[in-house]
Amino acid sequence: MLDKKYNHLLVEEGKYDNWLSHHYFECGDTSKKPYSIVIPPPNVTGKLHLGHAWDTTLQDIIIRFKRMQGYDVLWVPGTDHAGIATQAKVDAKLKNMGINPRQIKREEWLKYAWSWKDEYHDNIKKQWAKLGLSLDYTKERFTLDAGLSETVKHVFVTLYNDGLIYRGEKIINWDPEAMTALSNEEVIYKDVPGAFYHIKYMLKDSNDYLEVATTRPETLFGDTAVAVNPSDERYKDLIGKTVILPIVNKEIPIIGDEHADPSFGTGVVKITPAHDPNDFEVGNRHNLERIIVINPDGTMNEKCGKYKDMDRFQCREELVKDLKDANLLIKIENITHSVGHSERTNAMIEPYLSKQWFVKMRPLADRVLENQKNKDTKVNFIPPRFEKIMNHWMEITYDWCISRQLWWGHRIPAWYKGNDVYVGINPPEGDGWVQDEDVLDTWFSSALWPFSTLDYLDNSPLYQRYYPNNVLVTGYDIIPFWVNRMTFQALYFTNSRPFEKCLIHGLIRDKEGRKMSKSLGNGIDPMDMIEKYGADALRFYLTTAVSNGMDLKFDEESLKSTWNFINKLWNASRFVLMNIEDINEEPLNLKKVDKWILTRYNDTIKNVTKYMDKFELNNAGNEIYNFIYNDFCDNYIEFAKFSLEDNTTKMTLKEVLMGILKMLHPFMPYVTDEIYSKIPNINENIMISNYPLSDKKNIFKNEEQEVSDLIEFIRIYRKTYQENHLDKSIQVKFNNDRDYELIKKILKIQNVVNSNLNIASYNVSYKEYDVTIYYEKEQTVEDKLQLQKDIESLKASIKKRQGLLENQNFVSKAPAELVQKETQKLEEEKLELKKLEERVN
RNA sequence: GGGCGAUUAGCUCAGUUGGUUAGAGUGCUUGCCUUACAAGCAAGAUGUCAUAGGUUCGAGUCCUAUAUCGCCCACCA
Secondary structure, three states: OOOOOOOOHHHHHHHHHHHHHHOOOOOOOOOOEEEEEOOOOOOOOOOOHHHHHHHHHHHHHHHHHHHHHHEEEEEEEEOOOHHHHHHHHHHHHHHOOOOOOOOOOHHHOOOOOOOOHHHHHHHHHHHHHHHOOOOOHHHEEEOOOOHHHHHHHHHHHHHHHHOOEEEEEEEEEOOOOOOOOEHHHHHHEEEEEEEEEEEEEEEEEOEEEEEEEEOOOOHHHHHEEEEEEOOOOOHHOOOOEEEOOOOEEEEEEEEHHHEEEEOOOOOOOEEEEOHHHHHHHHHHHHHOOOOOOOOOOOEEEEEHHHHHOHHHHHHHHHHHHHHHOOOEEEEEEEEEEEEEEEEEOOOOOOOEEEEEEEEEEHHHHHHHHOOOOOOOOEEEEEEEEHHHHHHHHHHEEEEEEEEEEOOOOOOEEEEEEHHHHHHHHOOOOOOOOEOOOOOOEEEEEEOOOOHHOOOHOOOHHHHOOOOOEEEEEEEEEHHHHHHHHHHHHHHHHHHOOOEEEEEEOOOOOOOOOOOOOOOOOOOOOOHHHHHHOOOOHHHHHHOOOOOOOOOEEHHHHHHHHHHHHHHHHHHHHHHHHHHOOOOOOOOOOOOOOHHHHHHHHHHHHHHHHOOOOOHOHHHHHHHHHHHHHHHHHHHHHHOOOOOOOOHHHHHHHHHHHHHHHHHHOOOOOHHHHHOOOOOOOOOOHHOOOOOOOOOOHHHHHHHHHHHHHHHHHHHHHHHHHHOOOOOOOEEEEEEOOOOOOOHHHHHHOOOOOOOOOOEEEEEEEEEEEEEEEOOOOOHHHHHHHHHHHEEEEEEEEHHHHHHHHOHHHHHHHHOOOHHHHHHHHHHHHHHHHHHHHHHHH
16 A cells, blocks of 8 residues: 655665666567667766756656557667866866876876766766666767777778868867867857957058057967958058068068958958968968967967967057057057857867868768758758758858867877878878877767767667667757767768657756856756655656747746645555455446546547657646546546445546556656556556557547536536535525436535425526525625626627627638537527526526 | 747746637635545636737737847857
8 A cells, every 4th residue: 555645765766776677678679669769978077967857858758658659669878978078077186186187198197087987977877877767778888988989980081081081270269278179169159348459550661550450469479461451442552562560570561352341440450370260261362471379278489579478368468568668559449249268168269270180061061951851861850940950050060170189089090100191990000100199079979979879880780770769859059069960970971860850958947047057056956856856756847847949947846846746646546546456357337437537538648649759748748647637636536436336436447547657657657666566466567568548449428528517517516605605504406307416426415405495596507417506595795796797707708709600701711610619609608697697686 | 140939827838730718837815624635625816928010700829020038150350
């Protein structure tokens, strides 16, 4: 027997280990149809947050649903080495230990990193278990695993041989703190206060000057020209002349280039090809020298004279002071401009000329765009609007910088000897070859995740059976980083989309709608919520709170009320279990209330399944919720209390409860397992039971209507009873020979009379149910007001409906069925009005 | 500058191919310890569906503008 109160701690304890020990999570039954999902691998940098809990619960619900539907499901767990993020954490830890991370050998550093990985990976696994995720751990992967690393190498080498990976010297995003290159996606632009420094660039042999406005005066050491627009009347005659670079006192040319916008600033641009992507292009067009003036750590280099070794910001300050002293500074104009920051370290990005490896994106992106036009092979986003994000990215994308100056990651399979470059899976023969020190962008390996995890290289049975994945679940913020890249890599290497569907959810925010972040201190640990309310409550809340693709404002009160719902389920189950101990498996003799609940139940199965198929888990969850509360608890159980000795009642209670538990199981695996296991004569575990199917034989539309009317009648009766402050002394007359037995019991009617009484009365009727309540009390003023109000609203409704039906357009154009329904409603309302008006007199 | 989303009850959110009294949770009011559950039950009140036009017999839903909030992308010498 169940305890009186639901206790999530007791219910959830030990269940996960039990599931594991029975190998329920493992795939491989080839008699069934396969269904696969790979988990978005969390970073091994820390704890899982609420967003992970949401994302993984969605997947677990789909997986459990499909498993119960009879699929051979595979949900691949795994973690991501998260190059720059993890390296930053490991470095910080080493610094804490008094070790300078750059002073130790790479091999030694990697030992620390791997032990970090082990520790955090264990944490993550514990959290997955707490959440109840049915992951197949026999297939677990890590992005730096040997197998995955081989795939990474294969992909790199293949793309290189196909001319889609190249090494080149370009302006890249440089993070001076992590001291590595970054891709465009890893740069976050923020509006920050800054200034336009207006500087005099003196014309050679003249007292005249060009006014150059720049936000980054410290880069002037790298200036190799100033540019004006060739069509700019103010300056076009100066093209070809020279100016003196301030402070440096070097001559540089004035060039004409379209890049200079006459309407922006002063119309004169200093050109620093090594420190600005646009200037780099200008430099290429005019064959300008590229002078790097900043060190990788953000300090000024030897090209900067006395400013050498100063930090770039300090240099700016000093330089501006000196320009002012030299009377070369015209003015400082304060502005707000957007400046790139490193996603990980938040350091201001330095556009930096550097030799890096790139993926040539155009051909790969075009293939995605082409494929998305084919409805049979495209990636189907849910909701569909997110496809636009991918397509837009594919249209504007440019070459992807994939080399990172880090230690934690896949080493680039390239070797150098003098000017020779060798790219291959294995090191080249012969002496003197030195491997590239750099590693690949984390997302390079993540992009292969849907197939690298399935042993793609070996064309393994796993790969053949479970690829492509059926669905990928992730947040919309990850589409550019990950979904897009998985898609082009999959198309190129597997000749297939990586997954048929891509279910997109939003971000979790706090109650005020702000992003959860460490700096705001508004983060919530899912483990704390599980401790307080249970994983089941957390899972149900997260997956039913909002519709797909929308952000979720986390509200602990709502989570608490989900706990209440589970407690309700618990108690309803308790009631059923108390009454079915002596159940007999005999043929059924269905009463009309049994037929009613079975009809509602089968409709619910149909609707829930429909929503589950569409991944509208919020609608599915709410559908079950409403069925449990409104139909099962509030009505059927109340009806059943009067026929508990009837074996058919027991059978119906049992069947419906089992179905409820099964439908809820994907959402709340623990409590449904607990209750299901207490049902007599059940030996299977709920997670491998069959998902309920809607059965036409159990749909009784007439009885459903009849009992629905009865329920409505009961409500109206209670309303009359309560609003008129009636008490048990009332006498009730049933005005026709319908079956009032159940009504009598439910409404606890004690005194029944057979003929009219000559005292005050109310008439209560709905459809064919019609009773008169006699009472010995005067109507109060409030009672009369209420009656008058009801009459007025009914009159308004009748008037509106009459108008509608008199409208010839409506009658002729609307479906006949609808017109008939309206006509019928009008008749009912008129009848009701008559009754109410009788009460007034 | 380009795009996306949101705007519905005090709050948090649903709302299907347009169908006529717009739903849920929570909160609020009133009455109940009715032996599954007071963490509960019963009944109730609360909406110009952001604004303005349009299409339609009929619009929360479709179209066109506008406003406010949020996000993404691009540019920013």
